[in-house]
Structures are given as C-alpha cells and as structure tokens.
Amino acid sequence: MKGPAEIVKKLALLQIGFISLVSEKVEELIRELEEKGKLSEEEGRKFLEELKKNLSRKKEEVAKEVERILKEMNLVTREEFNELKREVESLKAEVETLKALVQRKGENEGP
Secondary structure, three states, rough: OHHHHHHHHHHHHHHHHHHHHHHHHHHHHHHHHHHHHOHHHHHHHHHHHHHHHHHHHHHHHHHHHHHHHHHHOOOOOOHHHHHHHHHHHHHHHHHHHHHHHHHHHHHHOOO
16 A cells, blocks of 8 residues: 555646646647647747746646645655754764774773
8 A cells, every 4th residue: 555645746746747748739739730820930939938837837836735745744855854864874973983982981991
C-alpha cells in the first residue's frame, strides 16, 4: 500500500502531465490554424506566450499546493531531511572528537 505522500505526489504529477498535454495540443491547434490562414503568426505567437505563462503559473500552484498538503500531513520535506542529515553528521563528528579527547585524557592519567 502506498503512503499518503506518494499518492499526493502522483496526483500532482498527473496534474502537471495533464497541463503539459493540454499545452502540446493547443500548440498543434494553433499551428494548424496558422497554416490554414485562420490565425496570423503574430496572433498565434502571442496566444502561445500567454498560454505558456498561464500553464507555468498553474504548475507552480500545483507544486505549492502539494507542498502545503504535505506540510499539513506533518511530513518532512527533502530540504528539511537534508538539513537534519547535516546536523546528525555534525553531531557524529563532535561525538567522535569528544571520544578521542576522553580516550587521550584517560591514557595520559595512567593507572
């Protein structure tokens, strides 16, 4: 069984894929209209630019919504995970340093 985070990610990817597919189909339609002379090249270019801006905004909205949902689910983001990993590595290094100091101190004091 897949976890909730995996399901949310797959839904987001599905939405982004759908947005990309729509974009491709609209671009094909605009090319066809240009070829048939029902739309000027300039009108087609402007329409495509506007469409791409809107689709880009939608993709960003989907990504933000996924992030919001994951936060509500109290899941750790990759960035948070990597930060925790760096902190653990730093703490491990400190522990090793302290161990070495304690060991040296014990050796210097002798029996």
